[in-house]
Amino acid sequence: MAHxxxxxxxxxxxxxxxxxxxxxxxxxxxxxxxEVIHIERAQGGxxxxxxxxxxxxxxxxxxxxxxxxxxMTLDLKTEEGREIFFRLVEKADVVVENFVAGVVDRLGVGYxxxxxxxxxxxxxxxxxxxxxxxxxxxxxxxxxxxxESGIISYTGTAENPCKVNVPITDYLAxxxxxxxxxxxxxxxxxTGRGMDLDVSLFDCSVSMMLNLLNMHLVAGMSDRELRxxxxxxxxxxxxxxxxxxxxxxxxxxxxxxxxxxxxxxSGLTRLVEDPRFRTNRDRLDHREALTEIIEARIMEKPRDExxxxxxxxxxxxxxxxxxxxxxxxPQLKHxxxxxxxxxxxxxxxxxxxxxxxxxxxxxxxxxxPLMGEHTDEILAxxxxxxxxxxxxxxxxxx
Numbered sequence: 001m002a003h004x005x006x007x008x009x010x011x012x013x014x015x016x017x018x019x020x021x022x023x024x025x026x027x028x029x030x031x032x033x034x035e036v037i038h039i040e041r042a043q044g045g046x047x048x049x050x051x052x053x054x055x056x057x058x059x060x061x062x063x064x065x066x067x068x069x070x071x072m073t074l075d076l077k078t079e080e081g082r083e084i085f086f087r088l089v090e091k092a093d094v095v096v097e098n099f100v101a102g103v104v105d106r107l108g109v110g111y112x113x114x115x116x117x118x119x120x121x122x123x124x125x126x127x128x129x130x131x132x133x134x135x136x137x138x139x140x141x142x143x144x145x146x147x148e149s150g151i152i153s154y155t156g157t158a159e160n161p162c163k164v165n166v167p168i169t170d171y172l173a174x175x176x177x178x179x180x181x182x183x184x185x186x187x188x189x190x191t192g193r194g195m196d197l198d199v200s201l202f203d204c205s206v207s208m209m210l211n212l213l214n215m216h217l218v219a220g221m222s223d224r225e226l227r228x229x230x231x232x233x234x235x236x237x238x239x240x241x242x243x244x245x246x247x248x249x250x251x252x253x254x255x256x257x258x259x260x261x262x263x264x265x266s267g268l269t270r271l272v273e274d275p276r277f278r279t280n281r282d283r284l285d286h287r288e289a290l291t292e293i294i295e296a297r298i299m300e301k302p303r304d305e306x307x308x309x310x311x312x313x314x315x316x317x318x319x320x321x322x323x324x325x326x327x328x329x330p331q332l333k334h335x336x337x338x339x340x341x342x343x344x345x346x347x348x349x350x351x352x353x354x355x356x357x358x359x360x361x362x363x364x365x366x367x368x369p370l371m372g373e374h375t376d377e378i379l380a381x382x383x384x385x386x387x388x389x390x391x392x393x394x395x396x397x398x
Contacts, residue, residue: 006033
């Protein structure tokens with residue numbers, strides 16, 4: 001069940017989404033107490049259930065974006081399927097979809113139709129390029145959006161641009177999607193009217209790039225100049241350095257006090273008076289020479305020893321952890337960032353907790369649903385008798 005004490009307790013969300021950006025936006029609403037009903041294809045269900053890695057009937061990609069939801073199978077291409085959907089909309093508060101622009105209108109379940117059923121409905125579209133414009137009809141995944149928004153061109157090294165190896169455009173859009181829905185629900189309290197929301201992965205991604213765009217527009221730097229791998233174009237030393245135990249320590253010197261503290265901690269106090277390194281601008285102009293000096297010194301001690309030394313002097317620093325290291329991270333364990341949840345037929349699986357800690361309630365991290373697990377329950381909620389439910393199943397509507 002939804003969280004009885006969550007701020008969105010009593011709110012019902014119909015989730016028509018697939019992949020990650022749309023599903024995770026709805027998951028965030030579920031974390032706040034909303035009842036989220038994930039609509040899956042009557043034949044085959046959500047295709048991300050088969051995305052790797054899988055274990056039994058559980059697809060872990062599906063699990064990340066759909067934990068805590070109820071699952072209902074439904075064929076929206078049939079008249080009976082749409083009638084069921086309209087009954088759901090009458091009782092719901094929010095609909096989230098992330099098909100290519102225009103698909104929901106062609107199915108007969110677009111905003112204009114749903115507003116006629118429920119004037120208070122909040123309808124959130126999450127799409128690659130938005131509901132209008134010359135690219136509106138293009139399908140899009142994170143890889144495409146990272147390229148179109150310039151993320152790939154700004155990431156990597158001068159010789160080799162590369163993508164960010166997490167689906168960052170999906171997560172950005174999911175955050176903005178949840179943000180826009182909360183704003184629309186707040187506005188509905190004042191006006192009684194719902195709202196149509198247009199969230200574009202492209203828009204969200206470009207908005208994240210403003211500082212880099214200004215480096216191009218104002219400072220005149222090219223993409224190639226800005227692609228510095230793990231280095232930072234605005235400051236140095238501000239990057240990972242290899243240590244004596246073949247690990248890496250991340251050092252972030254962004255201010256002059258940081259620079260003086262770094263020189264003390266590393267035993268390189270002579271650099272403070274070196275005219276080549278006196279200011280950050282000087283250090284950037286002589287980055288190659290400075291890097292050679294620092295790399296040689298950092299190779300003299302193991303990573304954890306350096307971290308302790310730098311932290312004692314107030315130098316921002318940390319380890320460059322592997323994924324395995326992160327799973328054993330003491331802060332992760334203390335904050336319960338990842339928790340174990342039982343899944344039928346599999347046993348305990350690891351799920352991400354909501355990263356926000358709320359003082360008045362605790363997010364209940366619940367497992368993802370089995371395909372169609374709640375179809376009968378939801379149909380009964382909409383007034384369908386057992387015989388009617390059996391007939392709909394026989395016809396393949398659900």
